[in-house]
Amino acid sequence: MIVFPNAKINLGLFITEKRPDGFHNLESVFLPVNWFDVLEIIPSKKFSLNVSGRVINCKTEDNLIFKAWNLLQSDFGIQAVETHLIKNIPMGAGLGGGSSDAAFMLKALNTLFELNLNDTQLEKYATMLGSDCPFFIRNKAALAYDKGNKLKELDLNIQNEYTLVIIWPEIFVSTKEAYSQIIPKKAPANWTKGLQNIVKWKEFLNNDFESTVFSSHSEIKDLKEQMYQSGAIYASMSGSGSSVFGIFDKNRQIDKNTFKNVHSENINISKLNYGRIEL
Structure with a gap:
């Protein structure tokens, strides 16, 4: 199997x-x-x-x-x-x-x-x-x-199609390191309701680990900025790092050569999914 x-x-x-x-x-x-x-x-x-x-x-x-x-x-x-x-x-x-x-x-x-x-x-x-x-x-x-x-x-009923780019910068971030300077606070009320409109994600979506990880690994912060410079509608670190993803309009010309100083095997470009992956 x-x-x-x-x-x-x-x-x-x-x-x-x-x-x-x-x-x-x-x-x-x-x-x-x-x-x-x-x-x-x-x-x-x-x-x-x-x-x-x-x-x-x-x-x-x-x-x-x-x-x-x-x-x-x-x-x-x-x-x-x-x-x-x-x-x-x-x-x-x-x-x-x-x-x-x-x-x-x-x-x-x-x-x-x-x-x-x-x-x-x-x-x-x-x-x-x-x-x-x-x-x-x-x-x-x-x-x-x-x-x-x-x-x-959740039912993410997003109407438009987008391209998802994920890059791993070959940096290992330990979970202990990521949590080391976190000050817990309440999440915004009903924040998941805003997920239907990707254009507005930048206004309210946040990864609390970014401030800690970016201070220790400026390369990860630079990678997120590179996503936006390349035309991403939204970009973020995933989990406690170190990968960064960007969401692009489907008509935006994006390929592995768009991103500098990253090995091709560490870049994944695919259609953004909203539901279940079936194979």
Whole structure:
């Protein structure tokens, strides 16, 4: 079985509260996007994970793909699998690539071994793997809140077509670093209602991590400015960084040569999605 885990971007990211357990509550809209890993799962006598593409500096037992299999193996006694991952989505980029791999692993194993788990049940397992993982079970535009693991689906009924450009500047931003200077505050009331009009996003959408990350990594700030200089209607850092995305009118001539000093494999250009990605 072969599946194609996709990335996500954050439309707005508001850190609203520090929790007693040391984590933070937030509000953000997660949007699935067309940047894919490739994951093949084959029944086997022993679990194995083979990775090509981008290098993952992680032991197999620490990888979320293994942890996803281990969860279901513990509860349902499923067979071991041989897995092959072609890693295209950058890591430490705020795009949820690792979380997506884990969620798609859960979904694939559910189908492969006929476990008949519904989406709600799969989301419970995904929550055990990471805050971003549950989103990729239904893989549809949603307001994420609490730690990012609670979701409310949204209908982004945007009429026009736009081009989405995502760039990873080959900078790793640690989550601890991103949170280090954040002062939590309430998100604007009913802010998601304004998402139907992309032209106005610049007026109210904000990523609270940008001020901290930009102060330490001016290259990321420069990349966002380059998006606007190239004609973006809206641009932002995704998640806690370091990737930056820009949304352009579909008639705007944009290609990988538009952006200077960026390797082509770190640029993704696609149509902006508003709903669920189906393959």
